Amino acid sequence: MLVDDASLFLALRTLSQAAERHLDNKNKAITTLNQPPIFVMLLGSYSESRLTSEDQEIRLYIEIADQYVPAGGRIFLKAHPVSQQDKITRITKALSSNFEIIEISADEWPIELMPSLIKGNQVLSLSYSSVSLSYLYGFQVTHVLNRKLINKFFPKKNQSWVLESNELYLQQLDFASTRCPQFRKVMEMEP
Numbered sequence: 342m343l344v345d346d347a348s349l350f351l352a353l354r355t356l357s358q359a360a361e362r363h364l365d366n367k368n369k370a371i372t373t374l375n376q377p378p379i380f381v382m383l384l385g386s387y388s389e390s391r392l393t394s395e396d397q398e399i400r401l402y403i404e405i406a407d408q409y410v411p412a413g414g415r416i417f418l419k420a421h422p423v424s425q426q427d428k429i430t431r432i433t434k435a436l437s438s439n440f441e442i443i444e445i446s447a448d449e450w451p452i453e454l455m456p457s458l459i460k461g462n463q464v465l466s467l468s469y470s471s472v473s474l475s476y477l478y479g480f481q482v483t484h485v486l487n488r489k490l491i492n493k494f495f496p497k498k499n500q501s502w503v504l505e506s507n508e509l510y511l512q513q514l515d516f517a518s519t520r521c522p523q524f525r526k527v528m529e530m531e532p
Contacts (some may be wrong), residue, residue, distance in 0.1 A: 357454050379462040380414045382406065383470050384450055386421040388428065392503060393495045399432050401467075401494040405485050406436055409465055415441040418463070419452055452516040453477055484514060 382402065388395040410416055418435060420429050433442045445458065452459065452470050456478055464474065464482045471484040491503050 357456055359438055379417060380406075380410050381419060381462050381464045382461055383464065383466045383468065384418060384420045384424055384429070384432065385467050386423045386497075389421075389423050389425065392499045394410055395428055395431070397494045399428070399435055400461045401490060402432055403435055404493075405465060405467075406440060406492065409463075409483065412439050413441065415443065417443050417445055417458065418456075419445045419458065422451070456480075469510055472510055472517065475514060475517045481531060484510060486510075 382405070384402065385398070387393045387401070388398045393401075401519050406416060418429065418433060418436075429444060433444055436442050445455075459474060459478075459480055459482075464470075464480065464481050465482070465485050466474070467486040471482045474480045474482050478503060486503075486507050488507075491500055491507065495503050
């Protein structure tokens with residue numbers, strides 16, 4: 342069944358508003374989101390998907406935080422829905438020595454339904470969320486995964502798959518930012 346753009350955007354906006362209400366009730370930490378500088382790190386499911394070890398995935402996040410977030414900076418961790426709590430706890434502990442870490446306890450909600458979490462904050466993404474947030478809301482997202490990190494933190498047998506996936510995300514980001522400027526304002530945020 343085909344759905345027209347207006348109906349799709351209305352459905353996404355309605356879902357987004359429902360998620361926002363849920364998050365406001367569930368996680369009071371989100372009310373502090375407009376106090377810069379805040380970084381939102383979107384965690385992946387690389388170890389759960391057996392693309393790398395849990396230890397390597399954690400080291401990946403440490404390196405990204407060290408590269409993009411100033412010492413003492415605040416990082417909101419948004420876990421992937423399939424991430425295990427033990428892994429999230431280990432990531433939090435590893436990052437806490439240099440950063441203020443706040444776990445977002447709404448891992449069952451996709452980030453695309455949480456625009457208040459990302460609006461006005463620096464989003465560090467390693468996945469398709471870089472593309473979807475750009476298309477849906479026109480948000481500037483820092484896509485932090487690159488060839489150097491892939492070569493360093495993923496075993497050789499999985500590197501080509503991760504590299505190809507990442508290249509597709511980068512191509513879509515390029516398309517969204519250079520060829521489709523109308524996507525920058527597809528879904529205006531309601532006050």
